Amino acid sequence: MLGKAALAVLLVLAGLAAGTRPPPPPVSEETLEKVAGSLEMYVDRLPQMPKVRGYSMERGRATPVHLAVGMYRKKWVMKFVIEPAKTRDHSRVPARLLEYHAKVAEEEATRKRYIVMYEYDDGATGGPTHLYINGKRLEDPATETPRVGATEVWEVVNLTPDDHPLHLHLATFQAVRARGLVGLDEFRRCMARLNDAARCNVSQHAAGDAVGVPEHERTWKNVGKMAPGHVTTAVVKFLMVDTGEDYPFDATAEPGYVYHCHILDHEDNAMIRPLKLIR
Numbered sequence: 295m296l297g298k299a300a301l302a303v304l305l306v307l308a309g310l311a312a313g314t315r316p317p318p319p320p321v322s323e324e325t326l327e328k329v330a331g332s333l334e335m336y337v338d339r340l341p342q343m344p345k346v347r348g349y350s351m352e353r354g355r356a357t358p359v360h361l362a363v364g365m366y367r368k369k370w371v372m373k374f375v376i377e378p379a380k381t382r383d384h385s386r387v388p389a390r391l392l393e394y395h396a397k398v399a400e401e402e403a404t405r406k407r408y409i410v411m412y413e414y415d416d417g418a419t420g421g422p423t424h425l426y427i428n429g430k431r432l433e434d435p436a437t438e439t440p441r442v443g444a445t446e447v448w449e450v451v452n453l454t455p456d457d458h459p460l461h462l463h464l465a466t467f468q469a470v471r472a473r474g475l476v477g478l479d480e481f482r483r484c485m486a487r488l489n490d491a492a493r494c495n496v497s498q499h500a501a502g503d504a505v506g507v508p509e510h511e512r513t514w515k516n517v518g519k520m521a522p523g524h525v526t527t528a529v530v531k532f533l534m535v536d537t538g539e540d541y542p543f544d545a546t547a548e549p550g551y552v553y554h555c556h557i558l559d560h561e562d563n564a565m566i567r568p569l570k571l572i573r
């Protein structure tokens with residue numbers, strides 16, 4: 295579905311693409327992935343969206359294109375044509391926004407987990423083939439089995455060359471810091487061999503400059519950007535952060551939940567793992 299972040303990105307890009315004078319600035323795939331909270335493909339749905347116009351972004355130039363089903367391999371952006379509303383909008387901005395009761399207390403964490411992002415390449419072409427979290431497939435048994443109500447610290451180690459917006463179902467988290475990995479190649483080689491951050495001396499490698507968490511990320515979220523070559527420390531809460539209470543349903547029920555990269559292409563290429571809550 296059209297996530298808010300994706301919509302915002304598309305609107306920004308549409309804004310860039312819409313101005314024909316002066317020519318729109320180039321938008322690279324890298325930029326897209328950096329700014330997006332999620333990237334999704336909507337082509338199959340387009341025939342039902344009459345006011346959407348396509349712009350291909352080949353060679354960094356926005357050129358109008360005729361949208362058709364099956365264009366999923368092309369890079370393009372959408373322009374939303376807003377027409378005067380024919381219905382009345384009764385929605386209102388609330389006088390007060392939601393207050394979060396849960397504190398960002400790293401020291402309250404009962405458990406620390408390493409969440410390691412790997413990218414695998416095709417030996418012949420060097421092109422990426424799939425992305426695993428902790429070297430495991432979705433089908434492998436859950437290894438993240440937090441207790442309901444727990445606070446945990448997740449050290450997200452991004453060994454891939456790309457940003458990944460990590461998305462947790464059910465849980466809410468805040469990144470508190472990110473540090474660059476020094477001796478990244480050596481660490482990557484060790485991780486490829488042992489798949490064990492502690493045995494590969496992650497704390498010695500996570501010694502690069504601390505990167506400030508941007509203001510807009512310093513709140514309870516369910517998606518957070520994980521920078522390449524960095525270890526991002528996130529405080530994760532398995533409860534309702536607005537009330538500080540337990541979930542109003544049985545969060546331990548089958549089939550459980552998942553966490554994954556919010557870029558659909560990555561998620562579809564196995565960057566997704568089960569998340570199983572226990573009592």
Ligand SMILES: *[C@@H]1O[C@H](CO)[C@@H](O)[C@H](O)[C@H]1NC(C)=O
Binds near residue numbers: 484493494495
């Ligand atoms: C981790 O660090 C210890 C102590 O500095 C060292 O003896 C060990 O060889 C290191 N392990 C790896 C896999 O580099």
Ligand SMILES: [Cu+2]
Binds near residue numbers: 458556565
């Ligand atoms: Cu990703």
